[in-house]
Structure formats: C-alpha cells, structure tokens
Amino acid sequence: MKNLVEIKNLTFKRGDRTIYHDISMSIPEGKTTAIMGPSGIGKTTMLRLIGGQLKPDSGDVLFAGKSIPGMNRAQLYACRRHMSMLFQSGALFTEMSVFDNVAFPLREHSHLSEDVIRTIVLLKLQAVGLRGAEKLLPSELSGGMARRAALARAIALDPRLIMYDEPFAGQDPISMGVLVKLIKDLNDALNLTSIVVTHDVTEVLTIADYIYIIAEKQVIGEGTPEQIKNSDSALVQQFLRGDADGPVPFHYPVDDISSALLGS
C-alpha cells in the first residue's frame, strides 16, 4: 500500500518549547487515518506542517513522494491544490454566501464557465445536504451546517488529501452523526485520503482505518482500531477511557500541596 503522506523524524519547536520530537508517521493512500491526543499537544500544528504553513526544525514531510518543506512557494501552492483542510471553525468567508464560498476555489483555480461551476457547486452542496442553503450567509448557519458547507468547499476541487481539524468539537449528537457519516461516505465514494485530528474517541473508532495517538511529543500508540482498543499501554488506555488521573497527571506540575500550605 502506498503512503500519500509520510512524516519522517520530524522535530518542531515553537520558541523554546518542543512540540514534536523526532516523530514519524505515515498516512496510507485511500484510507482514513486518525491522529488523536489530549488537547494542547499541537495536533493542529501537525496538519499545518503537512500543509506547509509551518516548517519543521528538522526532519521531513513528504506528500506524494515530494518534500513539502523543500518546496518553493509556487511548487507549494501547486501542491496545495491537491490537498484541502477543514478548519475547526469552518473558516467560511463571512462576506460570501454559501454558494460563493463553495465556488471560490473553483473560480480561483479552474477556468470553468460559470454554468459548469454552478453545476459542480450544487452537486457538492447536495453531497453535504445543503443545496437548499446555497443563498444563506455563513452567519445564518448553525455550527454543524457551517462545517458541512466548509466540507463542500473543501471537496470542491476533488483533492487527494483532506485534513479534518477537530471536526466533531462542540457538535450536538445529531450533527456529529451527520459529520461521521459524511466523512465516511466521502472517503469511500471519492477514494480520498483523510486525516482526522480529534480527541473524540468513540467517533474515531468507527471511521478510522488506522490511528495514531500522540502525547508527550511522541507517538505513544498506533494501529487499527482493534489494536488500539487492546493496547497494553497505560497512557493509551487512560486516553480511551477518559480517566481523570493516570500517566497524564490530574495536576499541572507543581510541588506537593502539604509542603506548599504547611511550609517545609
């Protein structure tokens, strides 16, 4: 099986803080890969590294065999036409209608006529169930609808890779179910490669083909959903079950409370 994205011995620092240390992952083509981990460990950063918005301090990111950090601007922009990203907030352009939002990448990058663009946009909106909402402005959409509209925009140019940044965060159960179904269907129907960054365990176990769990700047567990469920790593099990205390401590690093309150 070919890997569409490969991350090789990547180290990334933000200021003095190391986000990733010597991390390696591979994303197989045509599959849904989930990247999981506690909040605040830079899962979104990983997507930005793949998208070339950030450059690693060392190591390499390969997209279809080509090194993203080594590209110049024009090559990077050409490469980005084959990938798209669904941002946490949706990132719809606030001043445009849903239709224009979905049409935007087509108008920018294709030389199709307005008629053809209209057909494509309506098909994409139909796929996410928002064809009736084409005239609405993003401010008139609910959070779940905004994410679906953004998804329609993300697939407008039929990318090879689609990256989902926390697609389920803050969604009610119904919207969550809709999004899970959409991600699954799109992946099967369009033969997309998907990377889902999330910390919603149950949803991910149903859609992912392969899972990476990241914590402490490292991959702490990987495998198919079955392998992950049966993992013997204490950290992985804590994450899956959502235990309050464990290898990831409940307390932010601090000295012992008795010595702090009673004096040493």
Place this chain on the structure above:
Amino acid sequence: MNSRKMEIAVGLFVSLAVAAFLMLALKVADQGMQGSGETYELFAKFDNIGGLKARSAVKVGGVIIGRVDSISLDKDDFTPVVKLVVSQEYGDFPDTSSVSILTSGLLGEQYVGFQPGFSFDGVDTLKPGDFIEDTKSALVLEDLIGQFLFSRNDE
C-alpha cells in the same frame, strides 16, 4: 448588497470626488484664467517692494492681467528687480506706462498696479523683456510715520 449596486455607489463616490476637485481647482483656485494661453515678460525696478511676493497679481484698473513671476536684486545698483508675466492678450502697452506697488485694503495683499501711459506718435510700445522705467515703490508704513513726524517737527 450586490456587486452592481456597489459599483454604482463607488462610481458616484468617485464622481463626487472629481466634482470636489473641479470645484476647488476652478472656483477656489481660479485656474480658468491663468496658466492658459501665451504670456510675455516685463521687468520693473523698484526702490522698495514692501511685501510683494512671487505670484502676486498685476492689475490694470482692478483687472488681473498677469502675475509677479520672480523677484531678484540687481547686482550692480542693489535695487530689487521684479519680473512680471503678462498675458499675451493684453499687449501693446505704451512705454510711458507706469507700475506701482499697491495694497488691497488696509491689511490686504500687495499687488502691482499697472498704469497704462498715453500713447501718441513717437512713443514705442512695451516689448517682451523691456524694463518699465516709471515705477513707484511700495508704501512702507514706518517711512510714512517717519515722514509725518518729520514734517510736524518742521512746523
């Protein structure tokens, strides 16, 4: 707001700005008269130019016929030389004409008053580059007061 309405609004806005500029240029700065058309130069020497400045008006009986182009000092006799630029349409002044430096109102701007002389046979007309011989200097308030006090002392 669709883009058509927006374009119209921006178009109106730009027209308004152009109208404002035209109003300023024509009505406020009065570019209509000057700058257009041919001009010729005349020179005049004064003992004292007072507050005359470059771009001050040159008037005949209140009608503006030109402007002061530049003011310099003659290196030989140390008197100010004023270069006047006069519109071509007011030509053929006799060379008996005189110029004086006058003030519009009590505190107003100073300008060059041009007094055309009588023309009769044997009198040449002023040609471009000529010096006007008959000049009256600006009235300087301090001098006037000095003269006034001096004449009172005589009494």
Place this chain on the structure above:
Amino acid sequence: MEFFARTGRNTIDGITRIGRASVMFWGAIVARPRPMKSIPLTIKQMYVVGVQSLLIILVSGLFIGMVMGLQGYTVLVNYGAEESLGPMVALSLLRELGPVVTALLFAGRAGSALTAEIGLMKATEQLSSLEMMAVDPLRQVIAPRLWAGILTMPMLALIFSAIGILGGHLVGVDWLGVDAGSYWSIMQSAVDLNEDIMNGVIKSVVFAIVVTWIAVFNGYDSIPTSEGISKATTQTVVHSSLAVLGLDFVLTAVMFGTE
C-alpha cells in the same frame, strides 16, 4: 538595568514589526500584481472604506467649515478684514484640516474596521484557509484593502475641503453678511492650484498610505483572540493618529516652511 532591558526589547520589537509590515506591504502591493482579479475586489473595498465613510466626512467637513466661518469672522471683523474670511477658510482646509481631519476620521471609522475585520478573518482561520486553498491572502485580502484606502482617502479629503468651504460660505456669507463676491475673489487670488490644492492632495496621499498600512498590518499581525483584536484596533487608531499628526508637521515644514 530593567529600564534599559525594556527599552532594548521594545526597540527590537518595533524594528521587527516594521520589518514584518514592510514584507506584508511588498507582498501585497509590489510583488505579483494581477489586475483582473484585484480590480473587482478593490472596488468592493472602496465601497466599504470610501462610500461608507462619506457621511461622516460630509457632516464633519460641513461643521468644521461652519465653525471656521464663525470664528474667523469674529476675529477678522475686529480689523475690518472680514473679506479675508474666504482665503482663511480655504487655505486652512486645503493645506491642513482637509487632509489631517480626514485622515483622523478615516483612522477611526475605516481603519479600526479594517483592523478588526482582518483580525477576525485571522481568528476564524479564514486567512489560513485561503493559504491552504493555494490563494495568497496578501493578494486576496490585504492588497485590495490597501489600494482601496490609498485611493479613497485623498478623494475624501477633497470632498471634505470642498464641503468645508461651502460651510464657511454658508455661515460667513449667508448668515453674517460677508460679501459673496469678495469671499470668492479674495479666495481665488490667495489659493494656488499647485501650492495649496496639490500639496494638500500629496499630504493626503501620504496619510492614506500610512493610515491604511497601519490599519491593515495591525489586523494581519494581531493575536487572533478577542483581546488581541481589540488591542490591535485600539493600536490602529492611536498609532495612525500620532503618525498623521507627526507626519503633518514634517510635510508642512517641507512644503510651506521655506516660503
């Protein structure tokens, strides 16, 4: 010691900010222009920053002209020189108040809105998402706003001066009885197209570049949180007002100082 350390840190911060601002300006305006796509976007922004600022410019211009008519008249009438009201109103507006007050109002009305809008686009990941769609946000978002500000502010300043002169006329001539003929004619002999009007326009163009640049950069460089955006918006108004007033002195000294 702490004082020197802070001064040093602030200096370095300031210089790096100017550097980032220059990179942004270069990337947006100078590098890789693409007129076919930029012109419609710029027209849209001209609507937002220009047409929507028109009302405040008209109202303030009119009132400032009227106040100058009133104040000028009460001073000048003591010297019997109320005929000079025309040049007083016109020259103050064309040389100073038109460009300066327009720039200050523009900073408050359009500049702060630009900063907040771009800051919000950053906070809601719209700028990132443009980048991921292989569209350069500098060209798509920043350049049209810069152009729109630079083009519209001088126009607003001209409109401001024109309406102000009419306001002065309204008070001076129509209400206080200065002779209409002398209001205009003395104004005409005192005002010069190049010396006064064009210098005012040049001033206004300089202010336009500085204010729009500050506004757009503060949004683009803001920390994408609600405090970050509100701080950036305040900074836009403060920095651009100070820059306008400081630059105005320099420009006035250069243009009118050596007469």
